Amino acid sequence: MTPLSRSLTVEGPGVHRLGRGPLPEPGPGEVRVRVAAAGICMSDREVYDGHRDPAFVRYPLVPGHEWSGTVDAVGQGVDPALLGRRTVAEGFRACGRCARCREGETSLCTAGYDETGFTRPGAFADHLVVPARLLHPLADDADLRAAALLEPAAVTAAAVRAGAPEPGERVAVLGAGTLGLLAVQLLAAYSPAELAVIDPRRRRAAAGLGFGASEARGPGEAEEVRGRYDLVVETAGAPTTAADACLLARRGGRVVLTGMFAPGAAGIDPVHLSLNRLTVRGVFGASSAAWTYAVRAFTAGVLDPAPLITHEFPLERFAEAVALVGAGDPETGKVLLRP
Known part of the structure; x- marks a missing residue:
C-alpha cells in the first residue's frame, strides 16, 4: 500500500480541509522532513482570516512556517548523512545570487518574496519538502517541541x-x-x-x-x-x-x-x-546569519523557548487551535500543532 501523508490546506479565507495524499517526494537538492511540531502565529491567523497582504500569501495553501522535524528522505545531490537528523530550516526561499543575498541579507532577497508556509507548502502537515541548503541541523538530543519556536527566535x-x-x-x-x-x-x-x-x-x-x-x-x-x-x-x-x-x-x-x-x-x-x-x-524576517545565531543559542542552552508553549493540538483540531491565537487571553502563549 502506498504511504499517505496528511496536510491541512487553507483553500481561502475561513475555509480549510484536512486531506490525505501521497508522500511528497524531494527533488534534486531537497529533503523531506517528518514534522514533529509546528507553531501557529498571528501571521497564520491572518492567512486563515484573509487579512494578510495578498502579495505575501498564495491560496490554496498549507500554512506552517514555524516548525521542527526529522529528515526522512533526501533528493538527488543531497548528503545522505542528513537522513535521521533533527532539524529546522529557514523559511525564505532566497535566491542566493542577488546583491542582498551576497551581502548575507537573505531576508531582503530582490528576486521576489517566496516563503515556506505562505507561498510554498508549509508544516501544518505530516511531511514537508524544503531545499537542503536552508536546513539548520540540530543536536541529536534536541527538544523538537521547543525547536519549533526557532523561527520566531531567529527573527x-x-x-x-x-x-x-x-x-x-x-x-x-x-x-x-x-x-x-x-x-x-x-x-x-x-x-x-x-x-x-x-x-x-x-x-x-x-x-x-x-x-x-x-x-x-x-x-x-x-x-x-x-x-x-x-x-x-x-x-x-x-x-x-x-x-x-x-x-x-x-x-x-x-x-x-x-x-x-x-x-x-x-x-x-x-x-x-x-x-x-x-x-x-x-527587522523583516531573519537572515541566514540570524538563524545560525538562534540555533547556536538554543544548542548552548542560552535560549529555551519551551516555557512559552501553553497549548498543543493535533491537526484535526486546527480550527480550535487557530481560534486561540490573537484572541487576547493572556494565558495563551505559543500554540503548537503536533502532526
Whole structure:
C-alpha cells in the first residue's frame, strides 16, 4: 500500500480541509522532513482570516512556517548523512545570487518574496519538502517541541544583532508576546545593567521576569522611564509601539522595530528622532546569519523557548487551535500543532 501523508490546506479565507495524499517526494537538492511540531502565529491567523497582504500569501495553501522535524528522505545531490537528523530550516526561499543575498541579507532577497508556509507548502502537515541548503541541523538530543519556536527566535536574533547590545547597558523590550520574551532571553545573556519588559498585559509583562528581565512595567509606568534606555527592542507591532519605543530611548540611543505593523500605525516624530540622534532599525524576517545565531543559542542552552508553549493540538483540531491565537487571553502563549 502506498504511504499517505496528511496536510491541512487553507483553500481561502475561513475555509480549510484536512486531506490525505501521497508522500511528497524531494527533488534534486531537497529533503523531506517528518514534522514533529509546528507553531501557529498571528501571521497564520491572518492567512486563515484573509487579512494578510495578498502579495505575501498564495491560496490554496498549507500554512506552517514555524516548525521542527526529522529528515526522512533526501533528493538527488543531497548528503545522505542528513537522513535521521533533527532539524529546522529557514523559511525564505532566497535566491542566493542577488546583491542582498551576497551581502548575507537573505531576508531582503530582490528576486521576489517566496516563503515556506505562505507561498510554498508549509508544516501544518505530516511531511514537508524544503531545499537542503536552508536546513539548520540540530543536536541529536534536541527538544523538537521547543525547536519549533526557532523561527520566531531567529527573527528575535535578527533584532538583537541589529541592536548591538553591550554589557552594562540599560535595555527595554516593548511587548511580552513570543518575540518579546525570546528577546528577553537573548538580551539577558549580554548582562545588561537593567532589562525591562513593558506590556499592557500585566501578567505577560511579569512573565518576563522568569526569562531574565530585571523589571516589568505596564504602559502607565513606562512614562516614568522615557528617555532612559540605551537600547529599545520593540516586538509588539501595535499601533503606537514604534513611536513609544523611540520615546523610551535615551538621546543617542538605539531602537529596533521587530513587530509587524498594520497601515495607520502612529508615525515616529521626525523632530524627536533628529534632536535626540536616535538610530532606528527595522527587522523583516531573519537572515541566514540570524538563524545560525538562534540555533547556536538554543544548542548552548542560552535560549529555551519551551516555557512559552501553553497549548498543543493535533491537526484535526486546527480550527480550535487557530481560534486561540490573537484572541487576547493572556494565558495563551505559543500554540503548537503536533502532526
